[in-house]
Amino acid sequence: MTPLAADVAQRLKRRARWSGFEIAFWIVAFASIWLLPQKHLILTETAILALFALSLDLILGYAGIISLGQAAFFGTAGYFAGLAAKYGLINEPVLALLCSGLVAAALGFVTSFLVLRGSDLTRLMVTLGVSLMLGELANRYSNITGGADGLQGVTVAPILGLFQFDMFGHTGYVYCLIVLFVCFLIARRLVYSPFGLSLRAIKGNALRCGAVGIPVNARLVAIYTLAAGFAGMAGALLTQTTAFCSLDVLSLERSADLLLVLIIGGTGYLYGGLIGAVIYKFMQDWIATLTPQYWQFWIGLLLVVIVLIGRDRMAAWHEAARAALARLFTRAIGWRRGPALGGAGPDRS
Amino acid sequence: MAILETIGLAKRFGGIVAAADVTLAIDKGARHALIGPNGAGKTTVINLLSGVLKPTAGRILLEGRDITALDPHQRVRLGMARTFQINALFLDLTPLEAIALAVSERLGFGIDCWRLVGRKGAVADEAAEIVERFHLGDVMHERTAILPYGKQRLLEIALAFACRPRVLLLDEPAAGVPEAERHELLATIAALPADVTVLLIEHDMDLVFSFADRISVLVNGALFVDGAPDAVARDPRVKAVYLGEELDA
Amino acid sequence: MLTILFDGTAYGMLLFVLACGLSVTLGLMNFINLAHGAFAMAGGYCTVVLVNRIGVPFALGLPLAFLVTALLGGLFERTLYVHVYARPHLDQVLFTIGLVFMSVAATDYVMGSSQQFVRIPEALAGQFNVFGIGMGKYRLLIIVVCGVLTLALQFILAKTRFGSRLRAAVDDQRVARGLGINVGAVFGITFAVGSGLAGLGGALGAEILGLDPTFPLKYMIYFLIVVTVGGTSSITGPFLASILLGIGDVAGKYYVPSLGAFVIYAIMIVVLILRPQGLFARGAAR
Structure with a gap:
């Protein structure tokens, strides 16, 4: 290997090295399990929102797809998890979580073909339209979803048969944080891989991507599907930790708030959604005490x-x-x- | 023997004919130049060859295989790459990242979403070789957006070259490059490996006549004259077309 | 059946008056203004205050709603929107959604969250009976007013100097600038008029669409449908799209009430996929 080649190899890999900031971030996140036990309920919501925002970052920050309909996947999986628990289809939460993620990913795969072409506005309208359609369906089949009253009577079994959810949200928080961390690790691996590099290239210049042999559409379908799966897992986590699911999981406001969360934190470096979620939730908590x-x-x-x-x-x-x-x-x-x-x-x- | 052929290639936009019945054969290893006045349809031909546009009529054969219906990225995988007249680069990536991307795509690692970029030694080796060949070593860690224009033009060719094409389509590679950076660019183009067939579109007649061993002239979307450089230079019809433009080789 | 057609037409024309300003801003500056509905709401509330509280006659309340919203639109355009024109679409979306949220909460704070009704003159209540079709007098008024406005708009765009400048600017901004057209001013005026029309639509439509603080969110998607399905290259496209949407929505709610807006959204997605430039765009077919 020539010195230049060695330098090249080194530089390519170095980007992916864990920085001091990242290590500090996760130490603080896990330390909160012991340091902030009275805040676990809001921290649970934060972790869920962070996972949800991470899914949007994957498609917006890395692949450049504007979406105002990420709630479609969040809500669908949320209802799936709720119904699975209510009717005892899948009792074990982790398994139910994975299945919910798969359901959302399947929906993401099918709808991904709608966002391949078109301008930002078209994508915006199509993603929004899909989530609104699902909202209408959930409202229409209120005998299944519980309609405006929400899905009642969801009881979530202990995680892995061992850890019972408690009313203070301790179990829920640890559970959500671990899921978030695992999903984050997957996303991190992905964005530093050749696949992730090709996504950034597509966001930068899709025309040129075709000219260097990258199948642009296949890549977009793949990332959209994965992001839908992550969004779905976030939705399932919300249902599992609250034992409830209502129509607002599919609402426009949820998707719009999500954009805000990601924008607060910044796009395209993975931590944006996480940091944004923390700022957003604590700001909400603080303002809500002033003017709810x-x-x-x-x-x-x-x-x-x-x-x-x-x-x-x-x-x-x-x-x-x-x-x-x-x-x-x-x-x-x-x-x-x-x-x-x-x-x-x-x-x- | 022709490595790239077009048969009756035509493209119409509504009522406008951008390319009409272009039948062209490019020999293996050739340095073939496609020239013509502004608006003659040269870039349209490149867009048709590379698959950015779909022809209204006609066929394209690469090494005897019909590629008319293939997508751009499929044509790249079959060994034909192009550059763009107006830079089409990844502005947020560094030249090294962009080249490594193209190399790893060609080697089939593009769907690898688990290993790090550059984990495969082959990618790093080849990326390093291309960086060197295109004189990008000193800027390879800069963001592409801030590179000098001449370096961007070099990167434009380097990206196409990283696809290791057997046929390379160069669309006005020297356009707009300031004099100071020009020599490096021309030398790099001249030093392209002999086994790579090159189709060059260029306005700069110095470059065309110093580089090409065959020239085709396109006028109003149709093939006008086709032949060896000195024959084309002597052709009175070509002189008439280029009235006012210098054509002294 | 004919009543549905009639109601649907009234509804559709209302939607057109509400959305046509949006179509022009989108076509002219390639600007995604999700806050368009906020101006419509402003017009509605303006009329409520004027007519119900101050006692201005309804007939005067409508033009005033137009004026107030047009001024408001012009003000916002000059102070805020100008900074965002050149930004990427994502920024425009964020910015205008932010405005929507603010308008919703601010209206809630000032006017309360309950639904508002404009006091409509006695003479406009009830309905005519023509050949056995019940035609609400108020809806008839809407059709007449909106019809006149549409014709006036068409006339302004097609025949006046301002109209030709506007069309030139829509076609190609750079060329228009080269011709000495002050594109910024043209856009400012158009934005103000578009907002004013939305305000007028909001005032007229308070009776039919309902008026409460969530109005901009509730109808945002409808305006966007009109604009994306109709295309932005003319006002005929959005007009036809509005009428179709109006009739489709009324008929849908009448015949398949349980599916609600589902059908509308589904049609929108299909149209967007098949004709990204809009259903009635010029020469978009391929």
Whole structure:
């Protein structure tokens, strides 16, 4: 291997190395299990929202598909999980979660063909239309879904037959956090793989992708399907942790809020949805204690302000903040990333 | 022996004829130039060959195989790649990432969603080789969007080359490149491996006559003259078409 | 049956007046304005306040609703929207959804969350009976007013100097600028008029569509359907799309009430997939 080739190999792999910021983020996330037991209910919601936002980031931040209908997958899987538990079809929650994810992924696969072509507006309308159609269906078949009253009488069995859900949300939080972490690891692997690189390329220039031999449509179908599966698992988690599912899981507001969450955190680096979810939930919690009814106003204002400031400027701030956090973390535990940064680390290829 | 052939290739947009009955044969290993005045349909021909446009009539054969109905990415996999007249690059990726992407797609790792990019030694080796061949070593870790124009043009060709084509279609590779960066670009084009067949579209007659061993002239979407460079240069009809344009080789 | 046709036409024409401004902004600046319904709502509430509380006659309330919303639209356009025109679609969507949320909550805060009704003159209540078809007087008024407006719009676009400038700007902004057309001003005026029309539609439609703070969200999808299905290259497309949508929606609710809007959404998706440029777009067929 020539020195240049070695440098190239090193640089290509280095992007995927865990940074101090990332390690700190997950340590804090898991530490909250013990440090913030009284906040577990809201943290559960946060973890679910984070997973949901992660699914949107995969298609919007990496593949460039604007969607205002991610709730379609969230809601469908939410109802599936609820019905499965209610009628005892699948009792074990983890299995039910996986099945719900598969159902949502199947729906994502079928509808992915609708978003392959067309402008942003067309995609927006089609994704929105699909979720509204499902909302109408759920409303129409209220004998199954419970309609406006919601799906009642869902009882969720203990996880793996061992861990019973409790009313303080302790079990639920640990469960959701682990699912989020596993899904995140999968997404992280994926975006640093050749497949993930091709998605970024498609977002940048789909025409050129065809000209370097990338089957653009097949890639978009694949990522849309996977993202639908993640969104579905988030929906199933919500049903399982609340033992309830109502029509608003399919609503436009849910998809619109999701966009906001992701925008707060920033798109295209995976942590945007997670950080956005934390900020959003705690902001909601805080504002709700001040003016519960007009929460929406502040959400709207935030959106307007973010756009007026400019998302690229926001992204720059995010990056600076992350770098500062990472420095802080590195210093705090006296840990140096060592010479690997310079490219002299062990070669594993 | 022809590696790439078109038979009666035609493209109409509504009432406008962009290409009419183009029958062209490009020999294996040739340095073939396609020239013609503005609006003659040169880029349309490239778009038809690469599959960006579907022809209204006619067929395209690559190594004797009919590829008329194939998608662009399938044609790339069969060994024909192109560059774009107006840069079509991945602005947010670095040149290295873009080249590694093209290489790993060609080697069939594109659907690999588990291993890291560059985990396969073959990808890194080949990406490094291409970076060197196209003089991109000093900028390979920069974002493509901020590269000097000449480097972007080099990357434009490097991306096509990374598909390891047997036929390479170059659409005005030197267009707009400032004089200072021009020499590097022309030298790189001249140094393309001899076994790669090149179809070149170019306005710059110096480049055409120094590079091509065969020239086809396209006028109003139709093939006008086809022959060796000196024959084409002497042809009075070509001179008439290029009235006012210099044509001294 | 004919009553459905009649009601549907009234509803459709109302939708057209509500949505035509959106169609022009989308076609002209390629701008996705999800907050269009907020202006319609503003017009509706404006009329409620004027007619019910202050006692302005209904006939005067409508033009006032137009004026107030047009001013409001112009103000927003100059101060806020201009910053977002050149941004990517995602930013436009976020920005206008933000405005929708704000308008919903603000209206709720000021006017309360309950449904509002405009006091309509006695003379407009009841219905005519023509050949055994019940025609609501108020709906007839809507058809007449909207019909006149549509003709006026068509005339302005086709025959006046402003109309030709607008069409030039829609066709090609750069060329229009080159011809010395002040595209920004043309757009500002168009935006204001479009908002005004939406406000007028909101005022007229309060009776039929219902008026409460969630109005912009509830009808956003309908406006978007009109615009995407109708295409943005003319006003005939959105007009036909509105009428079809109006009749389809009324008929759907009458014949298959349980499916609600399902059919409408399904048709929209099919149209968008088959004709991404809109059902009535010029020469889009391939």
